Amino acid sequence: xxxxxxxxxxxxxxxxxxxxxxxxxxxxxxxxxxxxxxxxxxxxxxxxxxxxxxxxxxxxxxxxxxxxxxxxxxxxxxxxxxxxxxxxxxxxxxxxxxxxxxxxxxxxxxxxxxxxxxxxxxxxxxxxxxxxxxxxxxxxxxxxxxxxxxxxxxxxxxxxxxxxxxxxxxxxxxxxxxxxxxxxxxxxxxxxxxxxxxxxxxxxxxxxxxxxxxxxxxxxxxxxxxxxxxxxxxxxxxxxxxxxxxxxxxxxxxxxxxxxxxxxxxxxxxxxxxxxxxxxxxxxxxxxxxxxxxxxxxxxxxxxxxxxxxxxxxxxxxxxxxxxxxxxxxxxxxxxxxxxxxxxxxxxxxxxxxxxxxxxxxxxxxxxxxxxxxxxxxxx
Numbered sequence: 001x002x003x004x005x006x007x008x009x010x011x012x013x014x015x016x017x018x019x020x021x022x023x024x025x026x027x028x029x030x031x032x033x034x035x036x037x038x039x040x041x042x043x044x045x046x047x048x049x050x051x052x053x054x055x056x057x058x059x060x061x062x063x064x065x066x067x068x069x070x071x072x073x074x075x076x077x078x079x080x081x082x083x084x085x086x087x088x089x090x091x092x093x094x095x096x097x098x099x100x101x102x103x104x105x106x107x108x109x110x111x112x113x114x115x116x117x118x119x120x121x122x123x124x125x126x127x128x129x130x131x132x133x134x135x136x137x138x139x140x141x142x143x144x145x146x147x148x149x150x151x152x153x154x155x156x157x158x159x160x161x162x163x164x165x166x167x168x169x170x171x172x173x174x175x176x177x178x179x180x181x182x183x184x185x186x187x188x189x190x191x192x193x194x195x196x197x198x199x200x201x202x203x204x205x206x207x208x209x210x211x212x213x214x215x216x217x218x219x220x221x222x223x224x225x226x227x228x229x230x231x232x233x234x235x236x237x238x239x240x241x242x243x244x245x246x247x248x249x250x251x252x253x254x255x256x257x258x259x260x261x262x263x264x265x266x267x268x269x270x271x272x273x274x275x276x277x278x279x280x281x282x283x284x285x286x287x288x289x290x291x292x293x294x295x296x297x298x299x300x301x302x303x304x305x306x307x308x309x310x311x312x313x314x315x316x317x318x319x320x321x322x323x324x325x326x327x328x329x330x331x332x333x334x335x336x337x338x339x340x341x342x343x344x345x346x347x348x349x350x351x352x353x354x355x356x357x358x359x360x361x362x363x364x365x366x367x368x369x370x371x372x373x374x375x376x377x378x379x380x
Contacts, residue, residue, distance in 0.1 A: 051282045051380050053147045058380055062143050063136040065374035070135020073367035074127050079120035080359040081127070083107045085187040087352035088317040090343075104355050123186030126198060130179030134172050139371055142168035142254060161258055162251040169250020173242055178235035180242075181205065184320045205234050238319030241333050245312030253305035257368055260297035264289055280379040288376055295365045302364030306356050311349035313356075314340065 051058050086094040097103035111119040146164040150156045185201050264273045274287040315336050340348040
């Protein structure tokens, strides 16, 4: 009997002992995880909370992502960009092609026949030298300024998005504008026998000096106007309309992209427009859009921003090539606008707009798409 009762007795005892042994183990398991891999919990810390946008790690990652996005986008539309500059700057050899889509294709054909495929990428090396720092500063500045202007969701309004984008655009233009002037000059040249190198173009712009001229005085007497001296200021031809144009362009671009992204992430359609969140995504980051949705949001942003800023862009192009055509004097915004109005009326401010759409829509779409994908890849 004693042997018969032993299993009955020992089983509960063993069960009780097992229970007692299991309880401390169960409670101790969470404490033992760090001992097994002490860095596990620490490794999760950067992923869980939002990224510190003012950290050096975030700054270089967002800057590199923005610069590469700009280079990729500009390469896609380089041939259209060359033709658009020739149209906007009223190049005498290409006036006959303006005004129609057929003219765009004919202009590209003429460039190809004269210079070959490389002619369509004339000035592209200067473009890449300019666009990497320009796009890097623009996207980096937007992230930093947005973090200040929109510290949390409660402060996120269309106006604050517009201001953040506008200030980011102005910041990037200020630091990279001289490279833009060089690029436009290289793209403006069409004579094959007198190609200018990058160095010669820089020297030409630096040495340019407007011719002396006179203006009417208060009593009708001519007063001499002292011409501007050659120097670094020549690299900032058309800078004023650029700043004015960048306010609506960059502002509307970021505003429209972010707004379109919010609409495409609406819960009712999110399963068709968004991708699963990556494991290294910081907390609070919106789900990434599918490729077609991201390209669509960027394309709409390009369409809206181009329409809002195009007249000032035309004025800027004419001012930038002011030293290459006419008497060489530095024209002001009002003077340039008056010349355009006399030449072609209101239509003159929208010359090349159709090709502008064809260029900017894929440009902005590719730029935002590449930037957002690189941000995901970089874990920011």
